[in-house]
Ligand SMILES: Nc1ncnc2c1ncn2[C@@H]1O[C@H](COP(=O)(O)OP(=O)(O)OP(=O)(O)O)[C@@H](O)[C@H]1O
Ligand SMILES: Nc1ncnc2c1ncn2[C@@H]1O[C@H](COP(=O)(O)OP(=O)(O)OP(=O)(O)O)[C@@H](O)[C@H]1O
């Protein structure tokens with residue numbers, strides 16, 4: 086059984102990468118063979134696990150634009166047993182202009198992933214803060230969308246556009262696409278605005294909101310600098326406990 | 340004398356919008372006639388000042404793609420005396436595909452702004468978290484780039500790409516472009532990583548780094564929900580004092 090989860094939100098800095106790198110590690114540590122796919126030109130998921138990313142020759146960009154290259158050609162191991170990575174590079178910034186006008190431009194990632202589905206129980210896709218061709222590829226390839234939302238005014242305002250885009254993808258290209266859940270991230274327990282916006286998010290989304298909330302924690306911010314997930318970097322921290330709990334919810338929903 | 344300052348950093352959520360909305364207000368309150376230009380499809384600067392943004396008919400998208408529309412046709416007042424706004428809308432997401440292949444696609448904003456330069460002492464441009472056509476237009480149109488950087492590992496890693504892009508714009512389209520300064524934002528005084536990364540930023544950039552640091556403050560996160568700048572919302576808060584001090588540095592450098 087294979088589940089493809091795309092982490093998406095066009096608002097910047099809401100914890101997409103932090104969520105992608107930690108839920109993929111948690112799934113792998115639980116024994117699920119997991120693939121983390123980085124499609125962001127900024128390659129933050131890639132640099133969070135790879136020691137010398139500048140040495141990577143072929144990335145997801147080559148795989149999506151060269152029919153001779155399969156994802157297997159570019160897969161990398163990580164220090165997490167059972168977790169593999171498809172790396173990204175800045176060349177992904179050219180994807181939209183390279184594929185403009187191609188009839189299958191929205192299906193490239195889905196087509197390439199098809200061949201890997203029998204090898205991985207979970208495929209997690211980290212996306213850039215845009216709703217362009219890259220993110221659309223990730224939505225077309227997905228079984229589920231996980232939406233991290235930071236409880237702040239500017240973060241909440243983009244939610245309509247995101248939901249509209251998901252709806253369009255369902256109608257045009259991926260009718261089975263579902264929202265796995267909305268994840269409240271970067272929650273600052275001390276602030277009133279956080280609580281107000283959380284209530285608003287729960288009003289709008291109802292049971293779609295995960296019970297687990299990821300609170301602001303320095304350890305989560307530090308761990309990518311050491312190329313580790315939170316589970317080896319700070320296994321008893323709130324970040325580790327929360328992402329572990331989140332993965333339990335994910336497994337029960339997916 | 341007219342100064343165009345583009346706020347840019349392709350990393351998401353580093354305080355580009357928070358900086359744009361507050362330095363433009365500070366300049367206006369100091370008596371400088373100021374124009375805030377929103378070119379981000381997410382229109383966060385727009386929604387931070389405009390009560391009913393959905394009622395805006397023509398935005399920067401129409402001005403950049405229709406030769407009959409001037410920026411004057413779409414300028415809006417704000418509640419800040421002396422501060423005007425050029426609004427954005429989600430339609431800006433189509434700019435790249437609309438202008439693809441046009442020889443002047445990188446110069447559209449510069450050409451449109453030319454006519455307004457004698458009317459405003461400062462023009463502040465808020466950009467999306469990408470290094471695509473929109474941000475390049477904002478860099479080609481600018482006298483200066485102001486770079487907000489959040490002191491965290493993932494935020495620091497994208498700096499090379501940003502500097503490379505600025506260099507390319509200088510060589511190909513805007514030889515007078517300068518970096519006004521690097522602004523450390525979202526500084527969390529309690530964390531060690533913040534201090535480490537700040538030292539690294541100062542090592543790399545030297546005196547380019549502004550003396551003023553913007554620390555994390557709930558009031559800065561709340562004020563856009565009330566469509567106010569920090570200066571009326573919480574005039575005695577650290578956010579107000581820091582952005583006021585930053586504007587003194589900007590005026591002395593620009
Ligand atoms: N719960 C948390 N506690 C503390 N810091 C966090 C937390 N989640 C994320 N961060 C930090 O906040 C910043 C933004 O997070 P992250 O890069 O994961 O967001 P993103 O949505 O992937 O951003 P982008 O839109 O640029 O891709 C990073 O520096 C990250 O380390
Ligand atoms: N100094 C600060 N203290 C507290 N919150 C802040 C501060 N600066 C920004 N924020 C909040 O952090 C979030 C990200 O800031 P902001 O939207 O200004 O960044 P951005 O770089 O414009 O993001 P994007 O890349 O999505 O355009 C927002 O919710 C904002 O209100």
Ligand SMILES: [Mg+2]
Pocket residue numbers: 101102103125129212213
């Ligand atoms: Mg990211």
Ligand SMILES: [Mg+2]
Pocket residue numbers: 355356357379383384466467
């Ligand atoms: Mg912004």
